[in-house]
Structures are given as C-alpha cells and as structure tokens.
Amino acid sequence: MSAAIEVQGLVKRYGELAAVDGIDFTVSKGSVFSFLGPNGAGKTTTVEILEGLRRRSAGQVRVLDLDPWTDGAALHRRIGVIPQDFRFFEKITAKEAIEYYRALFGTHADPGELLANVELLDKIHARFDTLSGGQKQKLGLALALTNDPEICFLDEPTTGLDPHARRAIWAVIRNLKREGRTVFLTTHYLEEAELLADHVAIIHHGKIIASGSPAEIIREYGRPERITVVGPPDLAQYLESHVGLPTTTDNGRISIELADKRDALRILSAIDASGLPWESFETSQETLEDVFVRLVGQMDEGALKQETPT
C-alpha cells in the first residue's frame, strides 16, 4: 500500500511553545489511522496542518503527494473534512447544504444517496438549526463526502453523541474503509480507535509516544494477559506452587499473569488437579484505553519528577 499521508519532523511553534514537536508518521492508503492524545496534546494542530488550514513551522508534510499549505486548493478537492462540533448555515436544509457543496465542487452527488449513507435521509428537508448534535455531525459527514474524497479527516466526530448515534457514525467509518478511502480519525474515545483503526499514534506534549496497530501497542506497552479464578486461598497457594507464575489474591479472586498463552492451559489443568472448589475463571487483557492512560500518566509523572528533583 502506498502512503496517503507522509509526515517527517513536523513542528508547529506558537512563540516559544512547540504545540507539535518533531513528529513523524505515515498513513497508508485505504487504512483507518487514529490519532489519539489528551486535550492540548497537539492533535487538532496536526490535523489542521494536514488539511492545509494551518502553516507548519518546520518539517515535511505530503498529503496525497501535495503540500497542504501551498497546494491547498488542489488538495481540498480530494479530501473531506468534518471538524469538531460541525456548524453550518442555520436556515439551510440538509438537501440544500449538499446541493451547495455539489455546486462548489462541481460534482453530481445525489443528496438522497449521501444522506441515506449516513442514516439521515429522514431529515433531508430539515433545517440545520432543527437537527440534534448527532444529526449535525452526520450532515457534516455527508457534506465531507460530496466530493467523493480520497481521504476523510474526522476530528472527534462522535464527541458528545449518544451511544446509538456514535455507533451509526462508526458504521459510516467502516463503510468508508470498505469503499477504499483513507480515514484519519482523531478521537477521545479509545474504544472507538481500538474498534476502527488499523493504525494508532498516541501524541502527548507534541510528541508521538506510541505508534502501531492497537494490538501491537497493547502488546508492547500493555501488561501481560491474566487469568482470574474465583476460589479459596488454598487454591491460590496451590496454583502458585504448581504453576510458578506471579499470583495475587483479592477478595477470593485469584489473578495470575500469563507469560505465554500456553500458561492458560497449564493453570486450568492445575485447577482440575488440585481437587479444590472453584466457581469461575476468565482471561483478561489491558485495553488500548488502559495503555493510553498509563503511558500518558507515566509521561506526566516523569515530567513532574524532572521539574521537582528531590
């Protein structure tokens, strides 16, 4: 797969502050790339530089082999963007909004079809100011697709939406990927990134602190998979001595870290062989959210320690 977006040494400074501090990443064509980070990490600045809305201070950026700042007009014909909290002309209906974009882009997009794609066909004649938050975001998504874009930039598209509306947007994003479009998704919801993204980059204080597929990030930065058995303290002692893996007990829940997947089978055999009673067992692994929270937390703690040496 060739690259849809290539970023090398990207820097954006506001006076002394580096909002984006030398980041590199590549987004493959046809993939869903999720850009994660806490508030103020540099996500929106980076996205706006990629969209050609903001000028970079240093570094190389190519989007569809174009420089977003100098080739903005050409790039905008090939990308679709939905900003956070999408706003539009209040008295204009969904159909009229799409007709407007269609005329500006010179395409033949069918408003009914586009609105059906985002599950908003029933609001085709509704004015923007009568739509709910989720419906407004869906209209933004439909507008972003009017020019049949190769890359869709979605900046926190589900923030503030109810679970049903959020799932509807996820379905649209999956559909975009099926259609072969590249999706650049920034989000606060780690679950969203884990479900949708092929590749994730975590940015914090303007630097990328982790990058890879969600599974790779969890594997690299997450704690090992564990098996948890509900049983008596005797069972905990038995398992620790017979399996030889670190074991902790908390309120009758015996938790054992797995060094290897096969360890799960060994533990199950040992439970059976112990002859001791047990109620249930489950395996669990850290989620992307757990990893994200820990990585960001560790960085902040590290920064704090550096600032206040003892």
Added chain:
Amino acid sequence: MNFRHVGADYKIVARTYFRNPVALFFSLFFPIILIALFGLIFSATGSGPVTVDVLNEDHNSPVSEAFLSALNNTTVVKVSLVSDTSVTPSNFAAWLGQNDLPVGLIVPAGFEKDYLNRTSTNLTVFTNPQDASVTGTVLGAVQGVANGFNLASACGGRVCSPVISYTSRNVGSQVYTYIDYLIPGLIGFAILTSPMFSMVDVASSYRKDGIFRELSLTPLTRAEWLLSRTTWYVGITFVTAGIMIGAGIFLFSAHVQLNLGILPFLVVGPFFFVSLGMLAGSVARTPESAALIGNIITFPMMFLSGTFFTVSSFPPALQAFAHILPLYYVIDGMNQVMLFANASRALLDLVIVLVGGIIVFVLAIRLFKWRDE
C-alpha cells in the same frame, strides 16, 4: 472567478435571508416606516446665522445695498453675494441645489427705481424644504426687513399698499417637498445599514462558528464569496429603493426624477459598504467587538451624511466632517441625479465612492482570512 460558485452561494444567502423574518422586516418594511415617520413628523433644528446667497440683479444700487445690509444686520442671516457671472435668475434655483446651498435671494432688476417710485417690486426667496427651521428664519428676516422698508416709504402717513413683497420658492430646478429630499437620503440609509450591520455580524460570527473554516475547504474563494454577498445587497438595495420611491410617490406625492443615473449608485454603494462591513468584521476579534466597531462606523454616517437632514444645514465643522464620510457622496450623488440633474457632480461623487470601494474591497480581501497562519 467561477460564477457557478457565486450563484450557489447567492442561493444560500437568499434562502437564509428569506427564512429570517427580522431581516425581511428590516429590509422591506422598515423603509416604508421610515418614509412615513419622517414624512409625517418632520422637525428640524438650526442655530446661528444662515448664509443667504444673493443674486443682486439691481447691480449694487444704493437701495438694494441698504436692503441687504439691513438683512445682514438682523444677525439671523448672513448675506453672501453671488460672484459667479454665469448665474442668472432662471438658473439660480438649480445652481443653489447643485452647490448644496440651502437659501438664496434674488433682488430683481429695477428694485431701487421701483422702490423710489413706490411701484410694487418682488423679491424671490429660495429655501430647502428639508430645512423647515432655516426656511422659517430666512422668510421671517426677509419679511421683517421688507416691512421696515415699506414703512419708510409709506405715503406720508396714508395707508398705501406695500412696495416690497417676496415670493418663496424651493431650492432646485422645480418645486420640491421635504419628502423629495428624504427619498435619496433614505435610500442611502438603506445602502449603508443593510450591508454594514449584516456583514459585520457575518464576518465575525462565521469565523467564530468555524463556517469560514468549512468554506475554506471547498473551492469557493474569498472574492467569489464577497461578490455573492455584494450581488445580494445590490439586489436588496434595488428592491428597497423601489419601495421607498413607490412609498414616497403614493403616500406623499413625491416628485423625484426616475433617472437611470441612480443605478450606478445602487451598485457601487452596496459594493462599498459590503466591503467595509467585511473589513470591520475581519479586524475584530470577537462578535461583540465587531458589533462595536460596526456601530462606531455606521452611526455617525447614518445621521451626518445627509440621510434625514441636508448637510448644508449643519454647522461648518460638522459639514467638514460629513465630507469625509463615504455615504455623503452616495447620497449627494443621488440628490444630484434625482433632484438637480447635475450629471458632472454626480459622476464625481460616483468616482469617489467607486475608488473608495475598490480600496476597501482590496483591504478587506487582504485582511479577511479563511485560514490561520
């Protein structure tokens, strides 16, 4: 410049506008209310001596000079003799109108001879009906001085008919009423307020709401966007001007000249103020400060450019100030076309507004940014 883009944006503006009852009211009904209001309850204020331009056809005869000197001594008027030799009694009224002079007086040829022979002689006083108080002051002064002269020539204690009388006429080439002067002024008012208030608000609120950001991601250019808005306000101005002229004619029997010469002002005027509104909205950081800047620019122009009261009735300092206001040239140009048939001065006004409009448009385009650095 892609006119398909301009057309698409024009549709958006039109729909937004027609679905906004307040905007509709202010553009279509407010002008009628203004015309009715000012037409019915007109009152004007004035103070200090009023300059009277005098065409002395009795060529400095001692009696005519004594009359004018007495008029000057009333202190309520100040006599100024017309030195332009091309001015004659037949073109005097038009000349006053073209030169923005509110009051004129013709002393007829043979004034001294008639007075000394106790033969009836008639002065002609020209005033602007837009200046009711000035008109009253001048007519009162002329009447007072004429009474004095009539008494002095009284027939040895016998009652005899007054020798000096006067006829009152209006400035301009024909008889005008206040409403005739008000129509160009109020069209100017609409040319100023509709685009200014709206564009200032649009420029700042679209930026705050991120709508400019969204438009910047489409092929629509800033110049196309401004052209669409200008075209819209030109259309609105045509409708408003039509309503005002219609209301003036049907409600108050106005006698404005429906001259094609007004059309360039209905195009160039909105062009100027759409650009100025955009400029004001672009330099402001918040919608609140944009509204403040818009008001600071708009309000002085609204009242001091000859909208409701003729500029020539202002004190000299305010008159000088009025001459730096762009709307003054729009209204003056329309006055020259609709009332005084003075094409050369109208053309000069038009050029001033057009050049100013181009400068403001260029500045607005430079300062109005779709995207940030």
